[in-house]
Amino acid sequence: MHRTTLAALAASATLLLAACAPMGGGKPGASSAQQEANRQTVLAFYEKGLNQKDADAALQYVGNRYVQHNPTAADGPEGFRKFIAFLREKFPKSHSDIKRSFVDGDYVILHVNAVREPGTRGSAIVDIFKLENGKIVEHWDVVQPVPDTAANKNGMF
Numbered sequence: 001m002h003r004t005t006l007a008a009l010a011a012s013a014t015l016l017l018a019a020c021a022p023m024g025g026g027k028p029g030a031s032s033a034q035q036e037a038n039r040q041t042v043l044a045f046y047e048k049g050l051n052q053k054d055a056d057a058a059l060q061y062v063g064n065r066y067v068q069h070n071p072t073a074a075d076g077p078e079g080f081r082k083f084i085a086f087l088r089e090k091f092p093k094s095h096s097d098i099k100r101s102f103v104d105g106d107y108v109i110l111h112v113n114a115v116r117e118p119g120t121r122g123s124a125i126v127d128i129f130k131l132e133n134g135k136i137v138e139h140w141d142v143v144q145p146v147p148d149t150a151a152n153k154n155g156m157f
Contacts, residue, residue: 035103038131042108043101045136046127050096050114055084063135070141091116096125099157106131113146113157121146124156 041061049058059077068075073083087094094116102109108129115122123143130138146156 034134035105037134038106038108039101039103041131041134042110042129042136043098045129046096046098046110046112049080049084050087050094053084053088053092055081058084061136063132063137065137067138069139087116093118111157114143121148 045058045061048054048061055077059080062077062080066076066080068079073079094114095118096112096114098110098112100111108131110125110127110129112125112127113122114125123145125144126142128140129136144156
């Protein structure tokens, strides 16, 4: 083969390898099966905890640590139990409707409409969960009230 042909083949192989590499901050080589398992873990955690308000059932999906980045919630299983107890007591009819979910390696992101009082607009929430070995170990969230009126007709979901 000519040098130019070998160089072209090497360049093509490099581009192909780059195109197949994992994107974003996900764990390199995380299989699509593991990513889907991570998604299902977070969805089950959310349903058991936030909607059914059963902290113990939800905590089966949590690892040996639970780092909380929401400044109003404490770390660990006890912090989560306190949050769920607060929901049960103050907002027993609250419900969180997951509009979409995204997975990037060991991270699962949810876009949620959380309604604490039926008949209200609730809040738009983006929840970010980090998993290790298939268990939730870290949580971040961003919360924004759904307004009565908007400058556009696009909606938040």
